[in-house]
Amino acid sequence: xxxxxxxxxxxxxxxxxxxxxxxxxxxxxxxxxxxxxxxxxxxxxxxxxxxxxxxxxxxxxxxxxxxxxxxxxxxxxxxxxxxxxxxxxxxxxxxxxxxxxxxxxxxxxxxxxxxxxxxxxxxxxxxxxxxxxxxxxxxxxxxxxxxxxxxxxxxxxxxxxxxxxxxxxxxxxxxxxxxxxxxxxxxxxxxxxxxxxxxxxxxxxxxxxxxxxxxxxxxxxxxxxxxxxxxxxxxxxxxxxxxxxxxxxxxxxxxxxxxxxxxxxxxxxxxxxxxxxxxxxxxxxxxxxxxxxxxxxxxxxxxxxxxxxxxxxxxxxxxxxxxxxxxxxxxxxxxxxxxxxxxxxxxxxxxxxxxxxxxxxxxxxxxxxxxxxxxxxxxxxxxxxxxxxxxxxxxxxxxxxxxxxxxxxxxxxxxxxxxxxxxxxxxxxxxxxxxxxxxxxxxxxxxxxxxxxxxxxxxxxxxxxxxxxxxxxxxxxxxxxxxxxxxxxxxxxxxxxxxxxxxxxxxxxxxxxxxxxxxxxxxxxxxxxxxxxxxxxxx
Amino acid sequence: xxxxxxxxxxxxxxxxxxxxxxxxxxxxxxxxxxxxxxxxxxxxxxxxxxxxxxxxxxxxxxxxxxxxxxxxxxxxxxxxxxxxxxxxxxxxxxxxxxxxxxxxxxxxx
Numbered sequence: 308x309x310x311x312x313x314x315x316x317x318x319x320x321x322x323x324x325x326x327x328x329x330x331x332x333x334x335x336x337x338x339x340x341x342x343x344x345x346x347x348x349x350x351x352x353x354x355x356x357x358x359x360x361x362x363x364x365x366x367x368x369x370x371x372x373x374x375x376x377x378x379x380x381x382x383x384x385x386x387x388x389x390x391x392x393x394x395x396x397x398x399x400x401x402x403x404x405x406x407x408x409x410x411x412x413x414x415x416x417x418x419x420x421x422x423x424x425x426x427x428x429x430x431x432x433x434x435x436x437x438x439x440x441x442x443x444x445x446x447x448x449x450x451x452x453x454x455x456x457x458x459x460x461x462x463x464x465x466x467x468x469x470x471x472x473x474x475x476x477x478x479x480x481x482x483x484x485x486x487x488x489x490x491x492x493x494x495x496x497x498x499x500x501x502x503x504x505x506x507x508x509x510x511x512x513x514x515x516x517x518x519x520x521x522x523x524x525x526x527x528x529x530x531x532x533x534x535x536x537x538x539x540x541x542x543x544x545x546x547x548x549x550x551x552x553x554x555x556x557x558x559x560x561x562x563x564x565x566x567x568x569x570x571x572x573x574x575x576x577x578x579x580x581x582x583x584x585x586x587x588x589x590x591x592x593x594x595x596x597x598x599x600x601x602x603x604x605x606x607x608x609x610x611x612x613x614x615x616x617x618x619x620x621x622x623x624x625x626x627x628x629x630x631x632x633x634x635x636x637x638x639x640x641x642x643x644x645x646x647x648x649x650x651x652x653x654x655x656x657x658x659x660x661x662x663x664x665x666x667x668x669x670x671x672x673x674x675x676x677x678x679x680x681x682x683x684x685x686x687x688x689x690x691x692x693x694x695x696x697x698x699x700x701x702x703x704x705x706x707x708x709x710x711x712x713x714x715x716x717x718x719x720x721x722x723x724x725x726x727x728x729x730x731x732x733x734x735x736x737x738x739x740x741x742x743x744x745x746x747x748x749x750x751x752x753x754x755x756x757x758x759x760x761x762x763x764x765x766x767x768x769x770x771x772x773x774x775x776x777x778x779x780x781x782x783x784x785x786x787x788x789x790x791x792x793x794x795x796x797x798x799x800x801x802x803x804x805x806x807x808x809x810x811x812x813x814x815x816x817x818x819x820x821x822x823x824x825x826x827x828x829x830x831x832x833x834x835x836x837x838x839x840x841x842x843x844x845x846x
Numbered sequence: 847x848x849x850x851x852x853x854x855x856x857x858x859x860x861x862x863x864x865x866x867x868x869x870x871x872x873x874x875x876x877x878x879x880x881x882x883x884x885x886x887x888x889x890x891x892x893x894x895x896x897x898x899x900x901x902x903x904x905x906x907x908x909x910x911x912x913x914x915x916x917x918x919x920x921x922x923x924x925x926x927x928x929x930x931x932x933x934x935x936x937x938x939x940x941x942x943x944x945x946x947x948x949x950x951x952x953x954x955x
Contacts, residue, residue, distance in 0.1 A: 380913060384895055387920045391888045394927055398877040402935075518908025525909065539903035539913045540895035554896040561892040565885065585940065588932060595928045599921055828861040835869055836860075836943045838950040 310637070311456050314654035321497070321662045322474065325490045329478050332486030339695040340844045342702060343410035343677050344579040345484035347843040351586040353492060355593020358577050360491025361670040362389075362568075362594070363498055363601055364440075365447050365629075365663050366729050371602070372635075373628025375609020376621050379529065379537035381544050382609050384557075386602035388564030393598065395741075396569040397591045402584035403748050403834035404575060409841050412575045412740065413682045416747050419826035420755040423687050428762040430682035432739050433572040435766065436732045437675035438713065440573075441668055443728040445471065445717030448664045450625070455633060455657040465718045471665060472714035478669040479676065479706040487669045488580055494666035495597065501659040502604040505632070505652065508639045509611035517607075524610040528618035537613070552796040560730060563801035567733030570740030573674035582843035608632050615639060627726060633657050672713070676706035723786060727778045727798065731769065734801045738808035739765030746812050748834060751827050753816050760815025765808025772800035856953050860946065869942045876934050884927055891916055 336342050349357070364370075367389060374382030408414035413429035448471045449464035458464075478486055513520040521538055529537030536542060545557035568574060578587045612621060612631035615638050624630040636656040641649030680702035685693040693701070742761040746753040773779060778798045781791035797803075833839050860866050894902055894916065902913030 380917075383914075383917050384892070387888070387891065387917055391884060391920060391924050394884050394924060395881065397928055398881055398931055516908075518910050521909040521914075535903065535909075538909060539899060539911055541899050545896050557896050558889075558892055561888070565888055588935060592928055592932055595924065599925060603921065825855075825858055829857040831870070832857045832860045832866065832946075832950065835866075835873060836947040836950065838857075838947050839954075 310650040310653040310657070313650060314455065314657040317654055317658035318661050321493070321658060322665075325474075325478065325493060325665075328489045328493070329482035329486040332483065332489060333481040336483040336485055338844060339410070339681075339699050340841070341485060342483035342699045343681065344576070344841075345488050347580060347582050347841060349488060349580045349586075349590075351581060351589030352593055354488070354577060354581050354586070354590035355597060356495045357488045357491035357580070358574070358590060358594030359499075359597035359601065360493075360495035360666050361573055361577060362598055363495065363663065364667040364729075365444060365451065365660060366726070367602075368498065368502070368605065368663055369447075369451070369629040369632055369660055370627070370726070372605045372609040372612060372632040373621070373625070373630070374543060375606065376528070376612035376616070376631035376635075377618055377628040378543035379524070379610075379613065380540050381542055383606060384540065384544060384561070385564065386605060388561050389568070390595070390599050390602055392565045392568035393591065393595045395566065396574070397588070397595065399748070400569045400575070400744060401578050401587045401591045404744070405578045405581070405584045405587040406837045406840045407748075407830050407834045408579065410576070410579060410681045411678045412572050412744070413678065413686075415830075416743055416758050417682075417686070418747065418830045419823055420747075420758050421821075422691070425755055425758045426682040426686045428759045429740075429743070430678045430687070432735065432762050432766050433678035433682070434675045434709075435770075436570075436735050436740070437572060437671045437678075438709070438716075439728045439735070440571075440732040441671045441675075441709075441713045442716050442720060443725050443732075444664055444668050444671070445713055446720050446723065446725045447629070448661070448668075449717065449721050451629065451660060451664070455630070455653075455660070461721065464721055468717040468721070469714055471661075471668065472710050472717065474665055475668045475672055476707055476710035478665075479672045479710070480703045484576075484580060484673060487666075487673050490666050490669055494662045497659050498663055499597065499601060499604075501636075501656055502601060502608065502632075505636050505639060505656065506604045506607045506611075508643060509607055509615070509635070512615075512639065512642070520607070520610055520614055523615075524613035527615075528613035555802065556797045556799055559797050559799035559802035562805055563730060563734040563737050563799055566737035566741055566801070566805060568736075570736035570744060571732070572678060572736075572740070573670045575744075576674055576677060579841070584837050584840065605632075608635060611635050611639070615642075633660065668713070672706050672710055675709050676702050679705040679709070724784060727773070730799055731773055734769045734773075734799060734804060735766055737765075737801060738769045738804040739763070741805075742809045742812045746816070747830070750816075752822060753812070754819050754821040754823075756819035756821065757812045757814075757816030761808050761812030764811025764815075765804055768807045769800045769804040772797075772804055776800070856950060860950055863946075865942060866946055869939065869946065872938050872942070876931070876938075880927060880931070884923065887923060888920065891920055 413426045417425045449468045452467040525534045525537040545554035612635035616634045621631045633656045637649045637653035640652030684701045685698045739762040775795040777793045780787045781793035905911045
């Protein structure tokens with residue numbers, strides 16, 4: 308049996324199991340709290356796994372392993388930013404948000420502000436961030452199928468995107484948060500298991516001597532002139548050739564990674580799926596443990612691929628290195644267990660990668676459709692007069708529409724270099740959402756004008772700076788290769804747009820006289836003590 | 847409308863109470879400096895990766911260099927801070943928060 312057939316069987320088993328879960332979840336989903344927040348009845352451990360499932364995207368599994376395999380140490384910089392970011396979420400956001408919000412990020416912001424402008428801004432920002440992230444994953448899915456299943460041609464890639472999109476719509480529309488959370492949990496367990504298995508095999512081959520693994524990685528895949536430079540920073544980000552701008556770009560990327568996580572809408576709504584703030588804390592603790600261990604595994608996978616498969620073979624498979632992990636699985640399996648082992652491990656890692664993409668896109672679709680229905684439809688269009696039932700119907704329809712839009716855009720963007728969209732989503736989240744969230748939780752004087760200014764200021768500045776960056780025009784790797792309107796030298800806008808978002812929030816606030824002492828007292832007391840926090844629903 | 851006004855005054859009353867101020871202080875005094883500390887430590891690591899590459903490349907044991915050790919220490923510090931926060935919250939914050947929550951819930955019933 309070929310690895311393609313076996314991979315398909317494993318993947319279809321995952322699909323069948325998750326569809327079963329979705330069917331079960333759909334029968335349990337009755338109220339708005341069920342649909343948006345899974346009835347708030349997940350335990351801390353379950354939600355911790357789901358946080359890992361939502362966060363460990365194909366970009367971090369295949370992408371980081373690929374960057375390490377091709378450029379060595381620099382891939383590690385990415386995973387560190389992604390991990391440390393969780394401390395912001397744990398210390399400043401998770402519990403307070405669970406205590407003061409209901410279904411979406413905007414609930415916290417709208418608490419003491421004029422609801423319509425704030426919800427509009429937060430809804431727009433949620434949808435923009437989620438769609439960027441979603442698009443990057445969809446295009447990645449199309450590219451991955453070609454590489455893993457050996458299928459070439461635009462039509463096959465387009466059909467893959469349609470298939471992934473259709474499944475994600477089914478999970479979200481029928482399963483709601485309950486179904487989606489279980490899909491994340493199953494995926495997190497599979498991903499951790501698969502990555503751990505390959506890691507142990509790779510380390511075992513080197514007698515569990517990390518230094519020996521690194522040495523071979525450098526000598527096989529390092530630059531000829533100086534192989535050891537493969538093991539220290541500087542081959543990809545802020546290379547000496549890029550000069551000062553490249554190094555500032557590195558800091559800019561680091562800032563967006565570390566501050567973006569606590570502003571990502573699909574991560575924030577995870578805190579609502581548990582019964583209390585203490586469970587939210589516990590789930591982030593579990594999330595940090597799982598994600599941290601996972602990034603340590605990708606470190607071994609990346610250097611393992613560099614040592615055992617080699618930079619050249621990996622780059623030939625995919626210029627961005629996305630196939631490093633699957634190729635490593637095949638190589639190590641073959642070496643230890645023969646041909647059957649290679650086939651088996653490749654099939655396993657390939658199907659885990661698909662499960663990963665599927666789960667992440669479902670989480671993003673849920674976040675954006677929830678915000679559309681709860682913030683824009685129920686509170687802005689209907690001014691809070693929509694019934695729960697209407698709201699959930701609209702949420703389901705918008706999940707369908709957003710899913711269809713993502714499929715369409717994913718097919719159109721096929722073959723484009725859209726990897727920058729993930730970094731851009733983090734930059735927008737850090738520049739617009741994070742200032743608004745932190746100010747509303749901690750700054751007494753903060754008001755509607757400030758919230759609106761922070762969100763739009765951060766969102767628009769991050770977008771504009773990227774449009775005028777080398778990512779979009781003026782270079783061989785740019786989106787538009789022939790045009791050149793790149794006057795902003797950095798690919799990552801964070802170092803400018805994050806301070807600008809905070810500044811806009813401050814200016815907006817002091818320019819407006821609005822201040823509601825009673826409402827501030829209420830959100831402060833509620834967020835710290837949990838008074839009046841939404842309860843888990845009874846089943 | 848009367849219940850809302852009643853609620854609001856309960857919250858403002860609670861906000862002014864010394865016990866709540868104590869809870870708020872305990873929360874902020876731990877989380878704010880710690881946030882500054884881990885962000886500074888992370889930024890230092892990124893700066894070293896950009897401007898101190900010779901230093902990062904110094905090998906300590908075999909092929910394991912300072913850059914790798916510093917990166918792994920970021921993992922260790924993240925795990926330790928997360929663990930320390932949960933202990934702080936359980937011991938110093940949760941008991942007061944629970945007590946104040948019951949008080950407010952009694953009054954707003």
